[in-house]
Amino acid sequence: MTATRRRRPFGPVRDLGYVLQFRLATARNHRGRWAVVAMLTLSALVAVLPAYIPGAGQEGAAVDTLILLSSGYVAFLVLVSISAISSGGGRELIPRDQAAPFPISPATDHLGALLLAPLNIAWLMQAWLLLGATAFGVGTQYLFWAQCVCVLWILAATAIGQAVAWTVEAVRRGPAGVALVRSVGVAALASAAVIWATGNISTLLDRSPSVWLVVALIVGPGKIWVNVVLAVLSMAVLATVVGIWPARWAASRMPRDEQRLESGSHPPRAEPRSDLAALVRVDRTSVWRAVPMRRGAAMLALAPGVIAAAGRIGWDSMTVLPGLVISGAVLLFGVNVWSLDGRGALWRANLPVSPGLVFTARCWVLTEFVVLAALVSLAVAAVGAGVPTGGEVVALACTLVVVTTQAVGSGMLWSVRNPHAVDLRSARATPAPPVTMVGYSARLAVVTTLTGVLFAGLARFGAWELSLACATPLLLFALRRLVRARAEWLDSDRRAQVIATVAA
Amino acid sequence: MTSEDTAPVALSTLRANAAVTVRGLVVRFGEVEAVAGIDLTAGSGLATALLGRNGAGKSTTMRVLAGLVPPTAGEVTVAGHPVADAIGVRRATGYCPDIGGLVPRATPWEHLQLAARLRRLGRGWEGRARDLLERFELGSVSHRVTGGFSHGMGRRMSVLLAAFHEPQVLLLDEPFDGVDPVGVDATMTTIAEATGRGTCVVLSTHLRELAVQACDVAVVLRGGAAAEPMAVAALSGSEGAENYRRLLTAT
Numbered sequence: 188m189t190a191t192r193r194r195r196p197f198g199p200v201r202d203l204g205y206v207l208q209f210r211l212a213t214a215r216n217h218r219g220r221w222a223v224v225a226m227l228t229l230s231a232l233v234a235v236l237p238a239y240i241p242g243a244g245q246e247g248a249a250v251d252t253l254i255l256l257s258s259g260y261v262a263f264l265v266l267v268s269i270s271a272i273s274s275g276g277g278r279e280l281i282p283r284d285q286a287a288p289f290p291i292s293p294a295t296d297h298l299g300a301l302l303l304a305p306l307n308i309a310w311l312m313q314a315w316l317l318l319g320a321t322a323f324g325v326g327t328q329y330l331f332w333a334q335c336v337c338v339l340w341i342l343a344a345t346a347i348g349q350a351v352a353w354t355v356e357a358v359r360r361g362p363a364g365v366a367l368v369r370s371v372g373v374a375a376l377a378s379a380a381v382i383w384a385t386g387n388i389s390t391l392l393d394r395s396p397s398v399w400l401v402v403a404l405i406v407g408p409g410k411i412w413v414n415v416v417l418a419v420l421s422m423a424v425l426a427t428v429v430g431i432w433p434a435r436w437a438a439s440r441m442p443r444d445e446q447r448l449e450s451g452s453h454p455p456r457a458e459p460r461s462d463l464a465a466l467v468r469v470d471r472t473s474v475w476r477a478v479p480m481r482r483g484a485a486m487l488a489l490a491p492g493v494i495a496a497a498g499r500i501g502w503d504s505m506t507v508l509p510g511l512v513i514s515g516a517v518l519l520f521g522v523n524v525w526s527l528d529g530r531g532a533l534w535r536a537n538l539p540v541s542p543g544l545v546f547t548a549r550c551w552v553l554t555e556f557v558v559l560a561a562l563v564s565l566a567v568a569a570v571g572a573g574v575p576t577g578g579e580v581v582a583l584a585c586t587l588v589v590v591t592t593q594a595v596g597s598g599m600l601w602s603v604r605n606p607h608a609v610d611l612r613s614a615r616a617t618p619a620p621p622v623t624m625v626g627y628s629a630r631l632a633v634v635t636t637l638t639g640v641l642f643a644g645l646a647r648f649g650a651w652e653l654s655l656a657c658a659t660p661l662l663l664f665a666l667r668r669l670v671r672a673r674a675e676w677l678d679s680d681r682r683a684q685v686i687a688t689v690a691a
Numbered sequence: 692m693t694s695e696d697t698a699p700v701a702l703s704t705l706r707a708n709a710a711v712t713v714r715g716l717v718v719r720f721g722e723v724e725a726v727a728g729i730d731l732t733a734g735s736g737l738a739t740a741l742l743g744r745n746g747a748g749k750s751t752t753m754r755v756l757a758g759l760v761p762p763t764a765g766e767v768t769v770a771g772h773p774v775a776d777a778i779g780v781r782r783a784t785g786y787c788p789d790i791g792g793l794v795p796r797a798t799p800w801e802h803l804q805l806a807a808r809l810r811r812l813g814r815g816w817e818g819r820a821r822d823l824l825e826r827f828e829l830g831s832v833s834h835r836v837t838g839g840f841s842h843g844m845g846r847r848m849s850v851l852l853a854a855f856h857e858p859q860v861l862l863l864d865e866p867f868d869g870v871d872p873v874g875v876d877a878t879m880t881t882i883a884e885a886t887g888r889g890t891c892v893v894l895s896t897h898l899r900e901l902a903v904q905a906c907d908v909a910v911v912l913r914g915g916a917a918a919e920p921m922a923v924a925a926l927s928g929s930e931g932a933e934n935y936r937r938l939l940t941a942t
Contacts, residue, residue, distance in 0.1 A: 446839075448796070448836065448838075449835070449836055449838050449839030450835065450839055451835070451836075452834045452835060453798050453801075453834050453835070453836065454834060455800050455801075455804070455834065458804060458807075458808065459804070459808060462808060462809060465804070465805050465808040465809065466805070468801070468805075469794060469797050469801060469805050472794075472796050472797050472801060472836075473794060473795070473796045473797065476796040476836060477796060527794075527796075528794050529791065529793075529794065529795045529838075530788070530790050530791020530792060530793065530795070531791060531792060531793045531794030531795065531797070531802075531837075533754070533759065533786070533788035533790070533791070533792055534786065534787075534788060534792040534793065534794075534802075534849065534852060535794065536757075536758075536759045537757045537758065537759060537781050537784065537785075537786040537788075538781060538805070538806065538809045538810070539778050539779075539781040539782040539809060539810060540778075540809045541778070610795075612795070612838060679761045679777065680761055683754075683759060683760045683761060686759065687754075687760075690788070690790060690791065691790070
């Protein structure tokens with residue numbers, strides 16, 4: 188019997204339901220479902236509670252917040268677009284190799300990527316910031332109406348960002364696409380730098396149509412509110428539907444970045460001088476020859492630094508940057524670090540070398556990766572920040588060391604305890620299932636942000652001795668996780684399980 | 692099937708030259724018993740085929756012999772090293788895993804360089820590496836990452852890596868799977884050379900005829916346990932195929 192292909196208008200939606208059911212059925216535990224429930228509850232609280240803070244919806248700080256909200260809405264659109272572009276069109280509901288036997292259409296893939304967009308800590312933090320700021324700005328009077336506008340904008344911006352990302356991905360996969368996309372990126376960055384240098388950012392943002400969103404928040408239910416809601420809703424629906432075309436276009440083209448890496452020649456290098464150097468070299472190739480790691484590192488090293496430089500963030504506040512960048516870098520592969528070997532893990536496990544040395548090499552490669560991203564980010568952010576004081580330098584150095592140890596320790600421990608078989612070839616691949624990634628992201632974000640905030644306070648205080656005194660116990664506590672991760676890796680039964688899992 | 696066809700190989704001969712000795716091997720993964728009391732002896736200078744249905748415990752046994760999976764119970768000695776001495780076992784063995792076996796973003800040459808370094812091969816390893824790459828027709832792709840390899844190319848490279856350092860015990864798990872005839876010939880040559888040097892080869896495969904060509908002794912695993920070793924000739928031809936089928940399904 189020959190199956191005839193008929194285009195069903197709601198077919199992709201139905202298929203998305205099936206794929207989602209399959210994904211949930213294969214989830215190993217129910218913690219992921221609880222994470223989603225917790226995320227929704229937290230979102231609801233963030234959208235309501237700030238409206239009850241003293242001063243909310245009144246003259247002063249609330250009005251200042253409303254003035255800034257227009258720019259905040261634009262920034263959200265820019266950041267979700269960049270995030271979707273860097274991940275090659277958004278995350279996969281099912282990893283590519285597992286999806287191969289199923290006829291999953293690009294339209295279903297597009298809807299799946301949209302559905303997964305909120306399972307990303309960067310998206311969540313920004314969405315919560317907008318919801319919270321909106322609630323604080325308008326107060327309790329028009330809260331419901333205001334949050335309707337805000338939520339719709341978040342959805343519309345995500346759908347627009349997704350459509351833009353598919354388009355960029357399709358172009359990138361075309362002839363000379365990589366060069367074209369890079370040129371456009373550099374041109375955009377240069378234009379932003381010119382606008383920033385000439386002091387025209389405020390003028391430009393004031394002319395943004397997003398001002399109408401803020402007007403709708405302020406006036407509440409009425410003609411303007413209805414018009415704005417209809418406009419934003421139309422944008423959301425249109426972007427969702429229109430996004431299917433570039434998704435199909437991208438799916439019809441071969442991913443050039445991956446092809447280039449897999450078909451290119453890598454000339455032999457001189458023999459390594461030690462066992463550790465040999466192990467580190469192979470681990471480095473696994474990191475730097477992977478598309479998601481290269482793109483992710485570039486994005487993490489540049490984007491937060493550029494934003495910090497544009498906002499002229501001072502040295503005392505810069506302590507928040509390493510936590511953000513290092514957490515993001517660890518989330519690229521460090522939470523499932525043994526999966527770098529893929530199916531080669533079995534062969535590597537047969538090599539006569541101590542497991543401790545293997546652990547040290549992997550840990551070293553992860554550490555240098557995250558520290559490099561953080562240093563580049565800090566260097567970019569330092570443009571125009573002036574000369575730091577001694578206290579600020581010490582506070583920043585302490586943050587870098589502590590946050591690196593916290594993030595690397597957590598990543599190494601999770602890698603041993605919860606390994607996954609993943610293929611990190613595609614730009615859309617993640618080292619763990621999406622819901623698990625949200626849990627990891629949230630935990631890393633909380634710990635590293637609090638550490639950054641602590642050292643920001645100490646930097647303002649100016650006493651470098653205090654920074655060192657606070658860093659020592661934090662560092663020792665973070666090192667405990669690393670020591671535990673190493674001990675668990677050295678256990679032969681545990682190691683065998685990890686290897687069998689990542690090589691499966 | 693006559694009793695002569697499946698007559699056990701003289702165990703005393705095998706034991707005299709035993710490079711691999713397994714007694715009462717049990718491997719459990721949680722509630723799953725992957726290997727349930729295997730006894731196995733594989734001699735130096737001989738190629739032993741490990742045969743059996745899917746899930747019979749072949750690959751798990753191979754992983755134990757390669758020092759990757761610690762046994763739940765039983766005694767396993769590889770080239771004189773108890774498997775608890777994992778580093779000793781790994782030095783003595785070369786292992787081609789049943790799945791993949793290659794680091795996806797490293798090139799064949801980088802694999803060989805790492806193996807040469809960690810196995811202390813010293814200067815001169817490059818010549819043997821190049822010879823093997825040519826034999827397995829991988830010379831032209833030796834500086835390309837293995838993630839872009841076809842399945843057959845990956846299998847060939849995996850066999851090459853296992854044999855590269857001329858180990859005392861060569862463990863080949865499904866080395867012929869998806870490999871073209873030229874690659875099969877290269878693998879056969881490598882096995883013949885290894886046994887000629889006195890290496891103990893243990894080979895797991897579902898391809899009976901290739902096992903007959905490559906090996907001297909066959910051991911059939913059933914339900915996680917092993918039957919007595921037999922001369923591989925007993926599994927040759929159409930009659931051998933019938934014997935093999937009976938052995939696989941016998942209770």
